[in-house]
Amino acid sequence: MTSSKDTKQSKKPLTLSRPNSLELKKTVETGQVKQSFSHGRSKSVTVEVKRSRTFERGESGRMAEVTTPEPQLTEAPKPKEAVVVKKAPAAKKPIKPKATQDNLTNAEKAKRMQVLTAARQAEEGKRQAAEEEKLRLEEENKRKAVIQAEENARLKADEAERLKQETEAARVENAKSSMEKAEDEAKVAARATTEARKKREAAERAPDRRPARQEKPKPKKKPAAAPTSVGDAIAQELGGRVKQGNKPSFTPKQATDKKESTGDRRNKGKLTISSATSDNDGRQRSLASVKRRRQKKLQQERGGNRAAPMKVLREVILPETITVQELGNRMAERATDVIKELMKLGVMATINQTIDADTAELVIQELGHTYKRVTDADVEQGILGVEVDDEGDLATRSPVVTIMGHVDHGKTSLLDAIRSADVVRGEAGGITQHIGAYQVNLKSGNKITFLDTPGHAAFTEMRLRGATVTDIVVLVVAADDGIMEQTIEAINHAKASGVPIIVAINKMDKPGANSDRVKQELLQHELVVEDMGGDVQTVEVSAKAQTGLDKLEEAIMLQAELLELKANSDRDAIGTVIESKLDKGRGSVATVLVQKGTLVVGDIFVTGSEWGRVRAMTNERGQQITEAGPALPVEVLGLNGTPNAGDDFIVVENDAKAREIAEYREQKKKDLAAAAEGRGSLEQMLAKLKEGQAEELPVIIKADVHGSMEAIATSLQKMNTDEVKVNILHTGVGAINESDITLAQSTGAFVIAFNVRANPQAREMSRRENVDIRYYSIIYNVVDDVKAALSGMLEPEQREKFLGYAEMREIFNITKTGKIAGCMITEGIVQRGSKVRLLRDNVVIHDGTLKTLRRFKEEVKEVKEGYECGMAFENYFDIQVGDQVECYIIEEIARKLD
Numbered sequence: 001m002t003s004s005k006d007t008k009q010s011k012k013p014l015t016l017s018r019p020n021s022l023e024l025k026k027t028v029e030t031g032q033v034k035q036s037f038s039h040g041r042s043k044s045v046t047v048e049v050k051r052s053r054t055f056e057r058g059e060s061g062r063m064a065e066v067t068t069p070e071p072q073l074t075e076a077p078k079p080k081e082a083v084v085v086k087k088a089p090a091a092k093k094p095i096k097p098k099a100t101q102d103n104l105t106n107a108e109k110a111k112r113m114q115v116l117t118a119a120r121q122a123e124e125g126k127r128q129a130a131e132e133e134k135l136r137l138e139e140e141n142k143r144k145a146v147i148q149a150e151e152n153a154r155l156k157a158d159e160a161e162r163l164k165q166e167t168e169a170a171r172v173e174n175a176k177s178s179m180e181k182a183e184d185e186a187k188v189a190a191r192a193t194t195e196a197r198k199k200r201e202a203a204e205r206a207p208d209r210r211p212a213r214q215e216k217p218k219p220k221k222k223p224a225a226a227p228t229s230v231g232d233a234i235a236q237e238l239g240g241r242v243k244q245g246n247k248p249s250f251t252p253k254q255a256t257d258k259k260e261s262t263g264d265r266r267n268k269g270k271l272t273i274s275s276a277t278s279d280n281d282g283r284q285r286s287l288a289s290v291k292r293r294r295q296k297k298l299q300q301e302r303g304g305n306r307a308a309p310m311k312v313l314r315e316v317i318l319p320e321t322i323t324v325q326e327l328g329n330r331m332a333e334r335a336t337d338v339i340k341e342l343m344k345l346g347v348m349a350t351i352n353q354t355i356d357a358d359t360a361e362l363v364i365q366e367l368g369h370t371y372k373r374v375t376d377a378d379v380e381q382g383i384l385g386v387e388v389d390d391e392g393d394l395a396t397r398s399p400v401v402t403i404m405g406h407v408d409h410g411k412t413s414l415l416d417a418i419r420s421a422d423v424v425r426g427e428a429g430g431i432t433q434h435i436g437a438y439q440v441n442l443k444s445g446n447k448i449t450f451l452d453t454p455g456h457a458a459f460t461e462m463r464l465r466g467a468t469v470t471d472i473v474v475l476v477v478a479a480d481d482g483i484m485e486q487t488i489e490a491i492n493h494a495k496a497s498g499v500p501i502i503v504a505i506n507k508m509d510k511p512g513a514n515s516d517r518v519k520q521e522l523l524q525h526e527l528v529v530e531d532m533g534g535d536v537q538t539v540e541v542s543a544k545a546q547t548g549l550d551k552l553e554e555a556i557m558l559q560a561e562l563l564e565l566k567a568n569s570d571r572d573a574i575g576t577v578i579e580s581k582l583d584k585g586r587g588s589v590a591t592v593l594v595q596k597g598t599l600v601v602g603d604i605f606v607t608g609s610e611w612g613r614v615r616a617m618t619n620e621r622g623q624q625i626t627e628a629g630p631a632l633p634v635e636v637l638g639l640n641g642t643p644n645a646g647d648d649f650i651v652v653e654n655d656a657k658a659r660e661i662a663e664y665r666e667q668k669k670k671d672l673a674a675a676a677e678g679r680g681s682l683e684q685m686l687a688k689l690k691e692g693q694a695e696e697l698p699v700i701i702k703a704d705v706h707g708s709m710e711a712i713a714t715s716l717q718k719m720n721t722d723e724v725k726v727n728i729l730h731t732g733v734g735a736i737n738e739s740d741i742t743l744a745q746s747t748g749a750f751v752i753a754f755n756v757r758a759n760p761q762a763r764e765m766s767r768r769e770n771v772d773i774r775y776y777s778i779i780y781n782v783v784d785d786v787k788a789a790l791s792g793m794l795e796p797e798q799r800e801k802f803l804g805y806a807e808m809r810e811i812f813n814i815t816k817t818g819k820i821a822g823c824m825i826t827e828g829i830v831q832r833g834s835k836v837r838l839l840r841d842n843v844v845i846h847d848g849t850l851k852t853l854r855r856f857k858e859e860v861k862e863v864k865e866g867y868e869c870g871m872a873f874e875n876y877f878d879i880q881v882g883d884q885v886e887c888y889i890i891e892e893i894a895r896k897l898d
Contacts, residue, residue: 389568399560404490405476413543437633479513567630573599575649581705582734588639608647611658612639698749796892804828
């Protein structure tokens with residue numbers, strides 16, 4: 001009996017020698033079967049098919065399943081015996097033990113590893129090749145799918161186009177057939193009607209051969225009218241049909257129904273074209289006809305088969321800004337379409353929102369229209385009329401001569417001598433402070449227009465305006481003074497204007513007169529007189545003795561002939577405002593120099609930001625005139641405001657145009673002022689951060705004329721420094737009123753009144769509110785007073801004044817007081833409360849204030865040289881014997897503006 005140990009050793013491991021023969025295979029096959037039902041319905045049903053398995057015993061004595069070869073295999077299956085024989089030895093192969101891998105040598109292991117690596121690489125290469133082939137096949141399939149889709153779409157489009165063409169051809173063919181059939185039927189109906197009429201007429205002409213018979217007389221039938229058209233023929237032909245199936249009868253027939261004879265046609269039967277088109281019929285149109293009519297009208301409203309109306313392209317006037325609704329109205333487009341175009345551009349705008357011109361330009365181009373850009377400044381286009389007049393319309397005009405020179409060189413006196421009038425007596429202070437315009441009639445019949453400009457330094461703008469509008473400049477130079485500051489300024493203005501200069505050397509009657517000196521000084525300013533080979537005329541005159549005036553007039557007329565001065569008087573007037581003022585009785589008055597055309601009473605004009613109508617005109621003598629030609633200065637009444645001196649004066653066609661231009665200029669002036677104020681505030685802020693805020697002197701300026709007001713404001717602004725400045729709150733022309741006093745009271749300003757006075761209400765208000773009003777008639781006094789006020793606002797200048805030296809001889813330490821220095825005054829004096837410096841080895845160790853100065857036990861004000869004293873210093877006790885004390889005081893000196 002074998003033991004359990006031997007039994008375990010004798011047992012062999014169970015192995016499957018035929019794994020394929022004993023493998024369980026699926027005996028049930030499933031599939032989808034489409035089941036059909038009535039009415040075209042179908043359903044997919046899952047079915048199962050059970051396959052039977054067959055086994056037979058092989059040569060080895062084992063059972064094997066009999067398999068049926070698959071039909072898709074092309075090679076014949078191997079015999080069963082071969083299979084069995086081939087598989088039988090495989091079962092007898094001994095299983096190699098797993099430990100054989102450990103028994104390999106290193107060379108075999110390396111070779112096997114190399115083979116395995118090569119196999120893996122080959123497998124990886126095959127896998128990558130298979131993936132690439134798969135990707136290529138997928139791309140190829142996608143490309144073929146896209147090509148097939150495009151081909152299908154093209155075939156569908158071609159098929160649709162073919163069907164459309166066939167349908168259209170069939171419709172046309174049917175229409176032709178219907179028309180031909182209708183024409184044939186109309187011909188047959190006409191032929192039948194004609195034959196019936198002929199038979200009826202023949203029957204009426206033939207005698208009645210039938211026997212007489214008593215019967216109820218029948219109503220005579222109304223003969224059918226001859227057809228006048230194809231429609232009438234068809235109606236007559238169809239009117240005789242009877243209800244015999246669908247077969248028509250072309251024999252005319254009259255209604256015999258009792259209901260028809262009585263007029264009741266509701267139940268007569270089939271509706272015919274004849275009955276529908278009969279005038280005696282009381283029936284209305286059929287419901288189908290009404291529906292067809294409505295559908296046709298709706299189709300026409302929607303466009304139907306009619307071609308869409310051609311879009312009208314417009315030229316859009318495009319301003320600088322425009323609303324969306326206004327833009328749509330100008331293009332005749334819906335506002336929604338405009339908003340859609342704006343959304344395409346990335347602009348979200350509502351119908352009432354304003355857009356800029358550039359965005360509107362893009363919208364106009366997208367909608368197919370054209371644009372024309374305009375600006376607000378276009379209102380001024382064309383107001384000057386023809387810039388160059390025809391040569392035939394030009395006529396010789398009087399020259400405009402400006403008298404310029406230094407103050408007190410006799411300009412006004414020379415002009416008075418020419419005009420034989422005494423204007424000097426009417427000027428305060430003996431100087432000219434207004435620009436004057438006069439026209440002088442010479443003995444020869446010629447006329448010269450003179451512009452008298454002030455010579456004071458403050459009236460630079462006046463001299464510049466005079467040099468701008470003039471034809472010739474007469475430079476007046478005093479023979480005893482020569483070239484002065486304002487003379488040089490006048491020469492520069494004349495050169496900048498490019499006008500010829502005539503030098504009048506005045507005051508030749510004085511003993512110290514030297515004309516050669518004046519001519520020599522003119523060379524320094526590039527003015528070469530004729531006596532020295534130049535082209536500048538010089539005339540020696542004396543306004544007081546009235547000598548040389550005729551030579552001056554001849555020189556002026558000679559220069560005017562060389563210039564060939566001409567102007568067109570038959571056109572709207574164009575001029576320049578020389579001076580403006582506010583008259584209490586006449587309102588705003590402007591002195592205008594007409595340059596072109598003729599100014600007539602009643603003309604509508606615009607000057608600067610003001611406009612008006614010429615109510616009256618006066619010359620320099622105060623005489624009323626009705627018209628003013630070129631080179632004639634006049635005073636114009638009728639302005640709605642006071643213009644600035646130097647503004648243009650242009651006559652326009654109507655008051656609407658003048659108002660529009662004035663409003664545009666006023667708005668432009670406000671915009672410029674706002675921009676300048678913004679820049680000034682930023683500059684002021686930066687200046688305050690760097691240097692501190694400057695003190696301001698607020699003033700209000702009121703003058704009789706605009707030129708004087710402008711000159712005063714310019715002179716005061718030139719006084720501004722980094723420390724003090726003049727703040728001009730308001731300027732105006734005319735008398736001082738309550739609003740000026742209110743502004744001055746609220747801001748703490750004082751009022752400068754130049755040749756004007758305050759009205760009674762303003763005077764009473766100024767006394768009550770304690771507002772300072774200063775009246776002036778000479779510009780020198782204005783400048784001097786304001787300069788003194790600004791000088792008083794300046795910080796005083798501090799200077800150090802040396803007093804004396806003292807030497808410390810002894811140091812005393814006193815309880816509750818501190819250290820006291822016993823000193824000897826070696827130089828000058830020492831005062832109580834003065835500033836002191838402590839010097840040790842000639843080095844400053846302390847700078848402070850002297851606290852105590854005593855002589856013996858008493859406080860004294862000062863100690864002179866050679867005396868002893870006791871000193872104590874403010875908050876300082878580090879003193880030693882031998883230190884030196886330097887005493888000084890700080891003096892404040894008032895400053896003045898240069």
